[in-house]
Amino acid sequence: MRVSFVRKLAMASVFALGVGAVAESGAMAGVTEAMLRNVPAGEWLSYGRDYAEQRYSPLTQINEYNVDQLGLAWYSDLDTARGQEATPLVHDGVLYVSTAWSMVKAYDAKTGKPLWAYDPKVPRETLVRTCCDAVNRGVALYGDKVFVAALDGRLIALDQKTGSVIWSKVTVPDQTNYTITGAPRIVKGRVLIGAAGSEYKARGYIAAYDPENGKEVWRFNTVPGNPAKGFGVEGLNKAAHEAAAKTWGNKWWTLGGGGTVWDSITYDPETNLVLFGTGNAEPWNPAANGREGDSLYTSSIVAVNADTGQYAWHFQETPEDRWDFDSDQQITIADVNINGEKRHVAMHAPKNGHVYVLDVKTGRFLSATPWVPVNWTTGIDPETGRPTINPDAKYEKTGKPFISAPGAVGAHSWQPQSYSPKTGYLYIPTNVAAFPYAAAAGWKPTDIGFQTGTDGAKVAMPADLKIQAQFKAGTTGQLVAWDVANKKAAWTVDYTGPSNGGVLSTAGNLVFQGTASGDFNAYTANKGEKLWSFPAQTGIIAAPMTYAVDGEQYVAIMVGWGGVWDIATGVLANKAGTTRNISRLLVFKLGAKGQLPAPPPMNEMVLDPPAFTGTxxxxxxxxxxxxxxxxxxxxxxxxxxxxxxxxxxxxxxxxxxxxxxxxxxxxxxxxxxxxxxxxxxxxxxxxxxxxxxxxxxxxxxxxxx
Known part of the structure; x- marks a missing residue:
């Protein structure tokens, strides 16, 4: 046992004092703007817990000295066997969570008793325009409502007490090229959401809606529209789109342009700015439709006024994106000492393999440091932050395949990072995974399927065990604790494979993360020492959260293997081991003794194909x-x-x-x-x-x- 007698005494003290203000079971009260600005210690009211998206909890009842006593308090089996990516929210003793296919469930957060369930009945045909599984990353709470963005493009308001529909509105421009997988955010009494679809024919945007009726209040498009039609924008942002249009080539608007806001949305009350990340340019291969230039505002962080949606600033992390290097990964805001000066900064670890630090108010570039092997760029300009692109990485110009590090899944995909103000570390779920690209010859767009302009056959994994072994050996995962002030890794945990879960850090000097191999782990936040593990029976890609009810702290996580790594990477999909999807919500507390039922046996499939008779x-x-x-x-x-x-x-x-x-x-x-x-x-x-x-x-x- 790690807990010594002295530590047990310390633990008892923390147990008595560490929980602070916690939710008590009782009558439900509405979520207010004041609560979102100053989240009660025992609650988790939005996707990243707070406006800053730090995913850090001040709760200390569960801490480094007693986490080895953590046990399963309750669990709930889910009725959909797809990837589970949502972060549960907790308010007034009720836990709200979305599942795959955009279903929403409410539970008594203490006992696990189901309170209500809602199914938006998303048409299963929606999968054809969904790049990365039928996932949903969470709901939003405001007033007496729960908001969920459905995969087929609807924004839906539900009654918190009953789950009944208050209003529903299609918010995407069309239900042919767009989907929604992200969690809505509440900013100053409005519901913010974007959409996915940068591999189809989508034009990226973020919009704010009235929570009472779904009426659109403002919208910012991330890609300029047809110049003959005023770039498809009016009023406040016309100048921003005129400037962006100069960085595109040919008739980019005919394919939408990409740049979708499919995940990260962060609000900073200090500057009244909404910061969000944008997706890749479309198509990936610039030559496929004559795209030339930086293609703004794709693969960027953009800031707009929270009240009006007016453009404030942008920083493009990957100009000329041809590698699917979305910048939709979580944006985290904190006050950090940099070179002896306290700075209010945005921290971002996007797909392209660099940790960026920007000034929140101005977007000024402060630093960009690679934290994984990188070969698509030969370096970052220390003044501007602009990368120098490796000529070999321009596969459409060389005519040769290029194996990029990192690859399309990214050094960091959607799985949320966490920042602890106690350690000053940014905890990044990291993929060390390359990806091959090749330009397609004579490519033409179609009205169905991916529109990337690349040749998947030319770079498909060959039926060669030696080559497969080489790729497998170089494809791994990590949890990296990044020292933001000193621009270096403080500690690293190595995993067998990539696509591990999101991260939670707490004031109890703990970091929690699930893995693709099915383990839910706890580490010391300062040193990365593994203290506890629970076998979840399925791969974990979602992020954990923590809350407190009636004086007890709980840790909750959605489990269920799926997502883009599982469905698209072939022989590499099971690098962390042969996994399966057993979709559940797991909830833990100290001293609990719950157990999961035995998993069903794995079905071993034997290849027995018909004889090849073709040419x-x-x-x-x-x-x-x-x-x-x-x-x-x-x-x-x-x-x-x-x-x-x-x-x-x-x-x-x-x-x-x-x-x-x-x-x-x-x-x-x-x-x-x-x-x-x-x-x-x-x-x-x-x-x-x-x-x-x-x-x-x-x-x-x-x-x-």
Whole structure:
């Protein structure tokens, strides 16, 4: 046992004094602006807990001296086996959480008793315009309402007590190219949300809505529209869009441009600015539609006035983005001592592999430091923060594939970071994972599927065990405690694979994180010493949170493997071990003795494909079509991570008519597999079938070695 007698005495003192003001069970009161500005210690009222998105709790009842006594208090099985990415919220003793497919549930936060559940009944066909699983990252609370943004583009207000719908509004420009996966935020009595879709034909934006009726109050578009139509913007932001238009080329607006605000939204009351991150430019490959220049305001942090949405400043982290280096990762605000001076800064660790520190008020660049291996840039200008792009990284110009470090999944994806003002460390869920890019020859846009201008077949994982082993060896994950003031890692925890969960830090000198291999861990915040672990039976990608009810502190986390890493990375998807999706909400407290039921046995699938009877010309064509239209859901090189069907094992590939009925006829549209007949014809479907049969036989041969 780590707890000595002396430490137990210290623990008892902390137990008595550390919880502070906590929520008591009783009558429900509304969430106010004052509460969001100064969150009660025992509550978790917004996605990042507070406006600064620090994900830091002042609670200390659970601390480094007693965390080894943490046990399962209660759990709830969820009725959707997709990736779970939400952070629960707690107010007045009630826990609110969204699940995959944008469903919302309310529980008694102390006992786990279900109070109500709401299903927006998102059409499963929505998956065709969803890059990264049917996920949802959370709800927002304000007044007597719960707000959820549904995958199909609706913003919905629910009654906190009953879960009944108060109002519902489609907020996306269309329900063909846009989805919503992010959590709404409340800023000065308005509901803020953007949308996803930078791989489709979406034009990024963030908008504010009246919480009483859903009426739009203001909107900021992140990409200029058609110049002939005034850039698609009026009034306050016209000058900002005129300036941005000079950084694009050709008719960029015909594909939307990308730059979607699919996650990070942070409000700073001190400056009255809303800071948000923007997604990649569309298409990825600039040559595919003649894109030239920086493509503002994509892959940037942008700040606007919270009252009006008027542009204040921007900082572009990845100009000329051709690698899917979104800047939608969480933006965290804090007062930090830098070079002996206290600065009010925004800290950001985006996909491109650098930790950025910016002045919140002006957007002035202060520093950018790589925290993982980086090869897409040869360096960052210390004055401007502008990267010098490695010429080899411009794959559309060289005509050669480029393996970028980091890759499209990012050195840091959506999984939330945390900042502890007690240690001064930014805790970053880190991926060490490269990604190959190649420009597609003769690429043309279509009205369905990814619009990236890249050739997935050319860079697909080959059926070569040696090459696969090399990629696996270089694909790992980490939890990095980044010393912001000194611009270096204070400590690092290494993981077998990437795509581990988000992070929580507490005043009890603790950091909590779940892993892709299914462990929920606690570390000391100052040194990274592992103190406690719980086997969750499934991979964890969501972030934990903590709250207190009736004098007891709890830690809660959503578990359930899924997301982009699982569905799209093929043989690398299970780098952390063979995982499965068992979707649950787990809640812990000191001294609890709860146990999970035994997990179901793993089903071992044996490859038994039909004989290959096609031609190599069909395989070449099928590989190209699969890479463009199928791989995003069914995995690189036809190897699924397990969440979606692995087509190498499907009995459908043995029948040309059966495959056509699904791919062209939309026979399984209610399960999310819509018809692709607008882009594919019968010979295309047959080419894909021959490619799948060829791949299945190749991997069967590998398995026998």
């Amino acid at each position: 190599m010309a069909q395989v070449t064509k099928g590989a190209s079509l699969y890479g463009r239209y199928c791989s995003v859901c069914h995995g690189d090189a036809a190897v699924s991570g397990g969440l979606n069907p692995d087509l190498r094992h499907s009995g459908v590939i043995g029948s040309a008519e059966a495959l056509k009925a699904i791919v062209l006829g939309g026979q399984l549209h209610e399960l999310g597999m819509v018809s692709f007949k607008s882009a594919l014809k019968a010979p295309d479907a047959e080419a894909i079938r021959m490619y799948l049969i060829k791949r299945a036989n190749e991997d069967k041969a590998l398995a026998s070695r």
